[in-house]
Amino acid sequence: MVVTTTTAASDEHLHCTFASRYARTSLPxxxxxxxxxxxxxxxxxxxxxLMLDGNxxxxxxxxxxxxxxxxxxxxIMESINKNYVDxxxxxxxxxxxxxxxNMIAHLFHAPVxxxxxxxxxxxxxxxxxxxxxxxxxxxxxxxxRKAEGKPYDKPNIVTGANVQVCWEKFARYFEVELxxxxxxxxxxxxxxxxxxxxxxxxxxCVAAILGSTLTGEFEDxxxxxELLTKKNKETGWDTPIHVDAASGGFIAPxxxxxxxxxxxxxxxxxxxxxxxxxxLVYAGVGWVVWRSKDDLPEExxxxxxxxxxxxxxxxxxxxxxxxxxIAQYYQFIRLGFEGYKNIMExxxxxxxxxxxxxxxxxxxxxxxxxxxxxxxxxxxxxxSKYTVxxxxxxxxxxxxxxxxxxxxxxxxxxxxxxxxxxEDFSHSLAERLVSDIEKVVRELDExxxxxxxxxxxxxVDDLHRGKAxxxxxxxxxSETERDxxxxxxxxxxxxxxGVC
Numbered sequence: 423m424v425v426t427t428t429t430a431a432s433d434e435h436l437h438c439t440f441a442s443r444y445a446r447t448s449l450p451x452x453x454x455x456x457x458x459x460x461x462x463x464x465x466x467x468x469x470x471x472l473m474l475d476g477n478x479x480x481x482x483x484x485x486x487x488x489x490x491x492x493x494x495x496x497x498i499m500e501s502i503n504k505n506y507v508d509x510x511x512x513x514x515x516x517x518x519x520x521x522x523x524n525m526i527a528h529l530f531h532a533p534v535x536x537x538x539x540x541x542x543x544x545x546x547x548x549x550x551x552x553x554x555x556x557x558x559x560x561x562x563x564x565x566x567r568k569a570e571g572k573p574y575d576k577p578n579i580v581t582g583a584n585v586q587v588c589w590e591k592f593a594r595y596f597e598v599e600l601x602x603x604x605x606x607x608x609x610x611x612x613x614x615x616x617x618x619x620x621x622x623x624x625x626x627c628v629a630a631i632l633g634s635t636l637t638g639e640f641e642d643x644x645x646x647x648e649l650l651t652k653k654n655k656e657t658g659w660d661t662p663i664h665v666d667a668a669s670g671g672f673i674a675p676x677x678x679x680x681x682x683x684x685x686x687x688x689x690x691x692x693x694x695x696x697x698x699x700x701x702l703v704y705a706g707v708g709w710v711v712w713r714s715k716d717d718l719p720e721e722x723x724x725x726x727x728x729x730x731x732x733x734x735x736x737x738x739x740x741x742x743x744x745x746x747x748i749a750q751y752y753q754f755i756r757l758g759f760e761g762y763k764n765i766m767e768x769x770x771x772x773x774x775x776x777x778x779x780x781x782x783x784x785x786x787x788x789x790x791x792x793x794x795x796x797x798x799x800x801x802x803x804x805x806s807k808y809t810v811x812x813x814x815x816x817x818x819x820x821x822x823x824x825x826x827x828x829x830x831x832x833x834x835x836x837x838x839x840x841x842x843x844x845e846d847f848s849h850s851l852a853e854r855l856v857s858d859i860e861k862v863v864r865e866l867d868e869x870x871x872x873x874x875x876x877x878x879x880x881x882v883d884d885l886h887r888g889k890a891x892x893x894x895x896x897x898x899x900s901e902t903e904r905d906x907x908x909x910x911x912x913x914x915x916x917x918x919x920g921v922c
Contacts, residue, residue, distance in 0.1 A: 582612025
C-alpha cells in the first residue's frame with residue numbers, strides 16, 4: 423500500500439505542458455480521470471514525464487541490455503501481444519523456447535544428445551530462475567530426508583555474502599536458512615573452503631556465482647566441486663551445487679572456454695543465466711537448465727489442458743510475454759558463437775580501456791579482476807576529503823548513472839564505484855567518462871575537508887541546544903557554510919539559495 427500526503431490541492435494534479443493545445447484541465451495524480459482525452463494528449467503527457475528518467479544508454483549501474491538491432495525491435499513489437507502460456511495457440515513460440523533451452527544446455531556442456539532432450543525453461547529474469555532451482559533442491563532434499571526418517575524442516579543454502587538479493591528473497595519466501603560466507607578486504611567473493619565448512623546435513627545446495635554483482639569476479643566453482651566432493655565422501659551426504667551464472671553465463675563460454683564451472687563438474691545440478699544481461703535481450707527473460715530430468719522433481723511440474731492440449735508448466739507466474747523469448751532466439755541465430763565472442767571481446771577491451779584511464783588519474787584503486795564480467799569496480803585511495811557517493815552524485819550532472827555502494831559483511835568499510843560495460847558502451851564513451859570523472863575529482867578537491875563539514879553539523883546542533891558560546895559558533899558556521907556554498911555554486915546548474 424502506498425501512503426501519500428499532500429499539502430495543497432495543486433499537489434494532487436499533474437499539469438499538462440501542452441494544455442493550450444490538447445487539454446485545459448489538470449489530471450488527478452492518484453485517481454483515474456473522470457473523462458477521456460485525445461490519444462495525442464495522453465501520449466504527450468506520459469512522454470513528457472518520462473523525459474525526466476535517466477538515459478538507459480548512460481545507465482552504467484545496470485547489467486541489463488539497453489540496445490538491440492532494429493530488426494529485433496520489430497520482431498518484439500510484432501509478438502508483444504502473444505501470451506507465452508498459450509502454447510497450443512502459439513506452438514512455434516513454444517518451439518523457439520525449447521530450441522533456446524537446448525542451445526543453452528549445450529553451451530553449458532549438459533549431458534544431452536543432439537535431439538531435444540535438455541531440461542529447462544524460460545523465466546522472467548534470473549530471479550524466477552533461482553526460485554525454481556531452489557525449489558527443486560528443497561523438494562529433493564526433503565524427499566530424501568523423509569525416506570530416511572529424518573527431520574526435514576530446517577533446510578539451508580550456503581552462499582557468499584556477495585549474492586544478489588533474489589537469493590535472500592528465495593530464502594525468506596520459501597523458509598530456507600541462508601548461510602553466508604562473509605567477505606574480507608581484498609577478497610570479495612565466496613571462499614570455497616569456508617563454504618564447504620559451513621555445509622551440514624541440512625544443506626540443500628551450495629550456490630556459487632559466476633560474475634559477482636559487486637566486482638564481476640567469477641567464483642572458483644571447480645575448487646568448490648573438489649572440496650565438496652571430498653566432504654560428501656567423508657560424510658555420506660550428496661550436497662549439490664547450483665551456479666548463479668546470471669551475469670557470466672553468456673561470457674565464460676565465449677571468452678574462457680577452458681574454464682570449468684558448468685555441467686562438466688559432476689556436482690553442478692542446475693544453472694541459471696540472464697538472457698537480458700549478456701544474452702543481449704531487453705529486460706524480462708532468464709533461463710534455468712538442469713543437468714538431467716532426475717534433478718527436477720516431477721511433483722513440481724504442473725499439467726494443464728484447458729488451453730487446448732496437455733501442457734506441462736514449471737514457472738512461478740502463469741501469463742508472460744513471448745517477445746523476449748523470440749528476441750533471444752533471434753540473437754542466437756543472428757550472432758552465433760562467433761558473434762557473441764566478438765561482442766564479449768569488445769566489451770572486455772572497453773573495460774580495459776576504462777580501467778587504464780581510471781588508473782591514470784592516480785586517485786583510485788581497481789577492485790575488479792581481469793577474468794570475469796566486463797565491468798570496472800574501483801574505490802578511492804583517499805576518502806578523507808570526499809567519498810565515492812559524492813563522485814557518483816556529481817557524475818549525474820553529465821548524464822552518467824554510476825552506482826556507489828559499500829561492500830557486504832565483513833567488508834562494509836570498503837565503498838566502491840562500479841561501471842558495467844555493455845555492448846552499447848563504446849571507446850569514445852569510455853574516454854568521455856574518464857574525462858568527466860577527472861573533472862568531478864578536480865572540483866571535489868576544492869571542497870572543504872569532510873571534518874570541517876562534520877564540525878559545522880555539530881556546532882549547529884550545539885547552537886540550537888545552547889551548549890556553546892554563540893559568537894564562536896556563528897563564526898564557525900559562517901566560515902564553513904560560505905566555503906560549502908561557494909563550492910556548490912561553482913559546480914551546480916541549479917540555484918543554491920535553498921541549500922545555503
